[in-house]
Amino acid sequence: MSTDQTRKVCIVGASGKLGQYMVRHALDRGYEVVGVCRERSVPKLAAYADRITIVPGPTNDREVIRKAVAGCDGVLTVLVPWRVQQYSSGTAQAVLDYAEPDARLIFSCGWHITRDGKDQYSWKFKAALRIATVLARLVRAAEIDDQVEACRRIFASDRRWTVVRGSDLEEGESQGLPAWSHHVGDPVLASNLTRRVDFALFMVEALTDDTLVHEAPAIVGCRSPSALTHGATSRARLN
Numbered sequence: 001m002s003t004d005q006t007r008k009v010c011i012v013g014a015s016g017k018l019g020q021y022m023v024r025h026a027l028d029r030g031y032e033v034v035g036v037c038r039e040r041s042v043p044k045l046a047a048y049a050d051r052i053t054i055v056p057g058p059t060n061d062r063e064v065i066r067k068a069v070a071g072c073d074g075v076l077t078v079l080v081p082w083r084v085q086q087y088s089s090g091t092a093q094a095v096l097d098y099a100e101p102d103a104r105l106i107f108s109c110g111w112h113i114t115r116d117g118k119d120q121y122s123w124k125f126k127a128a129l130r131i132a133t134v135l136a137r138l139v140r141a142a143e144i145d146d147q148v149e150a151c152r153r154i155f156a157s158d159r160r161w162t163v164v165r166g167s168d169l170e171e172g173e174s175q176g177l178p179a180w181s182h183h184v185g186d187p188v189l190a191s192n193l194t195r196r197v198d199f200a201l202f203m204v205e206a207l208t209d210d211t212l213v214h215e216a217p218a219i220v221g222c223r224s225p226s227a228l229t230h231g232a233t234s235r236a237r238l239n
């Protein structure tokens with residue numbers, strides 16, 4: 001199965017903000033869409049109910065994922081670390097185990113994930129991450145380390161994956177496909193801001209972009225000052 005034959009995609013975490021934007025972009029491309037979300041969140045997808053198939057359930061439930069990804073050419077997965085329940089790693093592992101052999105697998109996360117340790121973080125970023133990690137675990141709201149573990153497993157996999165690392169996000173109309181670079185700290189990324197709708201656009205575009213297989217692009221809005229100043233090369237990589 002080659003990526004230009006993408007017809008049917010599964011969106012894991014379809015009811016969230018990023019997920020709903022991805023549903024919209026995928027439908028705009030004419031893809032058949034299967035969405036996975038928690039049972040209580042199914043009503044959030046009411047606007048798409050007659051156009052997509054919804055598989056309700058926790059995204060780290062292996063049976064739910066096995067059923068949802070069957071026959072899909074691509075799987076778009078929102079990795080979230082909520083609560084202390086290995087939610088990210090459980091979700092990622094199920095997708096890695098059950099997606100069709102040649103499916104394109106696209107995962108979302110934040111800039112804090114590093115693939116090769118060459119990302120350059122400011123002291124402020126590192127301090128904020130450390131505090132958030134400890135506090136979130138203390139009150140059992142989230143385990144940010146588990147998103148790190150999820151990505152470690154993805155990076156070690158020989159599946160056709162891409163891990164899209166999002167900057168800080170904002171709402172607003174689409175500005176177009178974000179610019180990207182290999183490492184946080186690269187000048188093109190300095191603005192650290194992307195529209196969420198364009199994060200979703202990048203995820204969906206990645207389904208059919210084989211140059212992104214086994215890449216972990218860090219993205220930034222294409223109209224952000226740093227992208228406008230330094231981004232021509234980065235954008236060219238996606239063309």
Ligand SMILES: NC(=O)c1ccc[n+]([C@@H]2O[C@H](COP(=O)([O-])OP(=O)(O)OC[C@H]3O[C@@H](n4cnc5c(N)ncnc54)[C@H](OP(=O)(O)O)[C@@H]3O)[C@@H](O)[C@H]2O)c1
Pocket residue numbers: 013014015016017018019037038040041044078079080082083087108109110111165166167168169196
């Ligand atoms: N927020 C940021 O500033 C930011 C920055 C960079 C990267 N990212 C990345 O972008 C992606 C989307 O993040 P987002 O912040 O924009 O959120 P989002 O799109 O609204 O997605 C949140 C997801 O988490 C699920 N969720 C919420 N509470 C949960 C719980 N207790 N148990 C299980 N699942 C729960 C939601 O499902 P329901 O619909 O069922 O509630 C939804 O699928 C993530 O991969 C994140 O790492 C975010």
